[in-house]
Amino acid sequence: MSGFNKQLQVIPRIAWILGVVAYLCLSILLFAVALPGDRHMSEWNPIGKILFAFGIPLFMIVFVLLVGYVYGDAKRRGMPYVMWTLLAFFIPDGIGIILYFILRKPMPRPCPGCSQEVPSGFVFCPHCGTPLQPTCPSCGHAVERGWANCPSCGTKLPSQPGRAA
Ligand SMILES: [Zn+2]
Numbered sequence: 001m002s003g004f005n006k007q008l009q010v011i012p013r014i015a016w017i018l019g020v021v022a023y024l025c026l027s028i029l030l031f032a033v034a035l036p037g038d039r040h041m042s043e044w045n046p047i048g049k050i051l052f053a054f055g056i057p058l059f060m061i062v063f064v065l066l067v068g069y070v071y072g073d074a075k076r077r078g079m080p081y082v083m084w085t086l087l088a089f090f091i092p093d094g095i096g097i098i099l100y101f102i103l104r105k106p107m108p109r110p111c112p113g114c115s116q117e118v119p120s121g122f123v124f125c126p127h128c129g130t131p132l133q134p135t136c137p138s139c140g141h142a143v144e145r146g147w148a149n150c151p152s153c154g155t156k157l158p159s160q161p162g163r164a165a
Pocket residue numbers: 111112113114115116125126127128129130
């Protein structure tokens with residue numbers, strides 16, 4: 001799945017490193033300190049101990065990678081990525097991460113004029129001024145293709161502005 005691989009590339013390398021380090025620390029801590037220290041758990045059979053110590057902390061990796069994904073994805077979407085990374089990390093139960101996926105903005109599109117990435121919703125390219133959306137000839141507000149009248153000023157719009165999409 002190339003789409004999934006592309007998504008993985010959004011995660012910064014530091015998140016992979018942090019995830020693996022956090023995972024190893026937690027596993028070793030569980031295996032070497034928590035398990036032998038607990039009267040009940042120290043009686044488990046060795047395979048159960050290994051599964052527990054190296055399985056539970058897998059959630060740690062997934063969590064760190066998700067926070068890393070929020071960072072990289074918010075950055076490429078032109079969102080306040082520091083704030084979203086902190087929210088994703090500190091709001092418990094992954095609610096910050098879920099909120100991010102609900103509220104994230106659409107991907108920026110390349111400008112047809114200069115091919116720089118422009119956040120969606122912009123009417124003109126901030127770099128070269130190319131119109132990204134048809135506008136009302138009277139008041140300049142963005143209009144949709146196929147509208148007969150401008151919703152802002154009521155001006156009758158030309159049937160189809162001759163602009164190749
Ligand atoms: Zn442009």
